[in-house]
Amino acid sequence: MAIIRQTSLFSIQDLYEMEPTQRYESIISAIDLDAIHDEITKKSRLGAPVELNYAAMVISMFVRIVERIPTMKDLIKRLNDDFIFKLNCGFLVSDNTPSEAAYSRLITKLDDSIVLEESQEKVVLQAMAEGFIMDDTVAIDATHFEARDQAPPKEEKPKAEPNKRGRKRKDEREQWLMEQAEKEANLPLFEKKIEAQLDVPLHELRSEVPQDPKWGVKKNSEGKNVFWYGYKGHLAVGTSSQYILQSLFSSGSLNDGKAAIPLLKGVDECLSLPSLAYQTMDAGYDYAPIYEQVHRMGNQSVIAYNKKNEAEPIGFDKHFAPTCFREHSYRYDSFDAKYETLKYTSPKECSDCPLANEGICQKVYKVKITTDLRKYTAPARGSKAWKHLSKRRSAVERVNAYLKEYYQLDNVRYRTGKRAKVHFDIVTLIYNASKLASDRINLLLNQQQAA
Numbered sequence: 091m092a093i094i095r096q097t098s099l100f101s102i103q104d105l106y107e108m109e110p111t112q113r114y115e116s117i118i119s120a121i122d123l124d125a126i127h128d129e130i131t132k133k134s135r136l137g138a139p140v141e142l143n144y145a146a147m148v149i150s151m152f153v154r155i156v157e158r159i160p161t162m163k164d165l166i167k168r169l170n171d172d173f174i175f176k177l178n179c180g181f182l183v184s185d186n187t188p189s190e191a192a193y194s195r196l197i198t199k200l201d202d203s204i205v206l207e208e209s210q211e212k213v214v215l216q217a218m219a220e221g222f223i224m225d226d227t228v229a230i231d232a233t234h235f236e237a238r239d240q241a242p243p244k245e246e247k248p249k250a251e252p253n254k255r256g257r258k259r260k261d262e263r264e265q266w267l268m269e270q271a272e273k274e275a276n277l278p279l280f281e282k283k284i285e286a287q288l289d290v291p292l293h294e295l296r297s298e299v300p301q302d303p304k305w306g307v308k309k310n311s312e313g314k315n316v317f318w319y320g321y322k323g324h325l326a327v328g329t330s331s332q333y334i335l336q337s338l339f340s341s342g343s344l345n346d347g348k349a350a351i352p353l354l355k356g357v358d359e360c361l362s363l364p365s366l367a368y369q370t371m372d373a374g375y376d377y378a379p380i381y382e383q384v385h386r387m388g389n390q391s392v393i394a395y396n397k398k399n400e401a402e403p404i405g406f407d408k409h410f411a412p413t414c415f416r417e418h419s420y421r422y423d424s425f426d427a428k429y430e431t432l433k434y435t436s437p438k439e440c441s442d443c444p445l446a447n448e449g450i451c452q453k454v455y456k457v458k459i460t461t462d463l464r465k466y467t468a469p470a471r472g473s474k475a476w477k478h479l480s481k482r483r484s485a486v487e488r489v490n491a492y493l494k495e496y497y498q499l500d501n502v503r504y505r506t507g508k509r510a511k512v513h514f515d516i517v518t519l520i521y522n523a524s525k526l527a528s529d530r531i532n533l534l535l536n537q538q539q540a541a
Contacts, residue, residue, distance in 0.1 A: 102492075105528045110178050116527035117156060118149055121519065122212050129205040130196060146180035147188055147196055153179055155497055155520045162193050162503065201508040206515035210337070211360055213522045217333055218361070222529045225328035227368040227392075227479060228335060229486035230353055230375065232346045233493070235500040237303035237320035237510065280348050285379040287351040292359055295352040299340050301507030306342030318342060321507070323499065323514055324349035326357055327489045329370070329482040333525055334489060335361060337518045339511045346374045351383050358387045368392050370483045381463035390468045392479045409472030410465040414451045416443065422470035423454075431456050432470050489521070497521055 105113060127145050154165045169176045169187045176187070200206060217223045258266060274282065279290065279298040287295060303320050310316050324338040324346070336356035338349050354369065369384045369391055376396035384391045406412055407419040412434055414420070420434035434455040459466040469475035493499040497517045502510050 102496075102524050102528045105524060105531065110175070113156070114149070114153055114178055116531065117520065117523045118152060120213055120216070120523040120526040120530075121152070122209050123148065125212075126200075126205050126209060129203050130199045141186075142188055142192055143181055143185045144196065146182075146185065147193065150179040150181075151193070151196070151516065152520055152523075155517060156524070158496070158498060160498070160501060160503075162190050166190065166193075197504070197509055197512055200512045206512065206519055210334075210515065210519045210522060213519065213526055214333060214335055214361065217331070217522070217526050217529070218363070220526075220530070220533075222526065223328055223331045223333055223335075223363070224365050225330045225335075225363065226365045227329040227370055227482050228326050228357060228366065229329050229483045230324070230326050230350055230369065230371045231483070231486040231490065232322045232324045232349065232374075233490040233499070234306055234308065234318055234322050234342055235320055235494070235502060236318050237342075238502050238505050239303065239319075241303075241305060241319040280344060283379075284348055284351065284377050285382075287348070288379055288383060292352065292355045295355065296338070299338060299349075299352070300344060301339060301511055302341055303507060303510070304341040304343035320502070321510055321514070322346075322349075323490075323493070323518075324353060325486055325489060325518075326353040327486040329485040331525075332485055332489055334518050334522055335363075337514070339507075339514045341507065347377045347380060350375050350377075350380045354380070354383050354387060368479050370479055372483065376464070378464050385460075385463055391463065392467065392476060392483075394480065395464075395471065407472075409470070411470060411472065412452075412455045412457075413437075414440070414443075418443075420455050422473040425468040425470075427468075430459050430468075432459060432466055432468060434470070493517055493521060 105116065108116070123145060126148055130144050130148070150165060150169065153159075154162075157168075159165050159168060166187055166189070169179065169181070177183075181187075214223065278300070279286065279295070280300055301321075305317060305319050306322065307315050307317050320342045322340050322342050322344060324340065325334050326336040327333065328335055336353045338352055340349060350371065357363070357366070367389055369387075369389050371380075371391075371393045373394040373396035376393055376398075380393070381391050403410060409419075411422065412420045414437055416439070418437035418439045420437055423433040423435045425432055434457075436451065436453045440451070457466055459468055465471070467476065469479070497520060499514070499517050502513055504510050504513060
């Protein structure tokens, strides 16, 4: 009897086990190096001549992430000590090894442009064109990483004068409300409430994101607060393909929910995935404006509910399904996309209920999701379909772990937010390029086996 061997999918780990020359070529070929090179090279023939090989410097910065080389000093040492490695990075035999200052100037040129973001988008669009991204669900989440610098000493704020006791007079209250409204209007965009982002263009949203390192706080699995000084990376990941469809870099103090609308608008306006139907997130994104943005996109929200000092709903269960006279929950049946209506049918307990023939309970209950987008989702909360979609959110958590463990996301070597953003953009770009390279190799292997 012949032995049948089960073929395995070609993974990113297999890509990293290839020979360096093949590995670098597979990953770098997925990136538009010409656009990056055009952005950083001198535009005029006037002035001092440029003796550095900028194209090779860019490739070596990318290879540093691939090879997990921790610092620029280590990269330069590797270039000096390993002649083959230097050639693999694109340097010529006659090229001098760049100094740390030369790499620093290159980073400065990159942090003044958006060429890395544009290259990231091109990689995703290329993966879509080749049929590797056909997701129907996007998962959104954030991950934190620390800054290079220590936090500055805490500034002591002057003690505020105690408020006057008692209720304000009518004229005083009106004046106070006007002052509060004016104060709110003058706040930066990301310090306002989330609903202020709904009608703001995408390019303005991305340009207003705070990027300086700040203190952040998050509850761990034990319910205790964890503090860090640094940044956050916000990702929108295809749950099946596990490509980073959109990314956003911000200060560590930014609320996760305030990064959701820019990511959603980026997915909608820049990619336009025809198969996309669901957006899944954890309870940290349970805000009404986020549901509204997903609804405007024509998608459905699968977001964990976060109870916020709300009374128990009367006539409904914890998943907002209607209940019968004896408080048994109706069963979710279907969703009518034309009328945006959820259909519930009578509880299973009705079969032996003594009140079944009394005419006091409905057999079918319908509710429009636009009644309250936060409570009513399609599929309905608590249903098997909703739980199945919610589990897909683990894809973005896996990608966050990959970026930290294999792509040096938490190894920031720069002291400002703008330069740390360059590191973040390079990491996400190399991850997507590696994913595209492994998908291409996997497709080629399958075609060879089929032939």
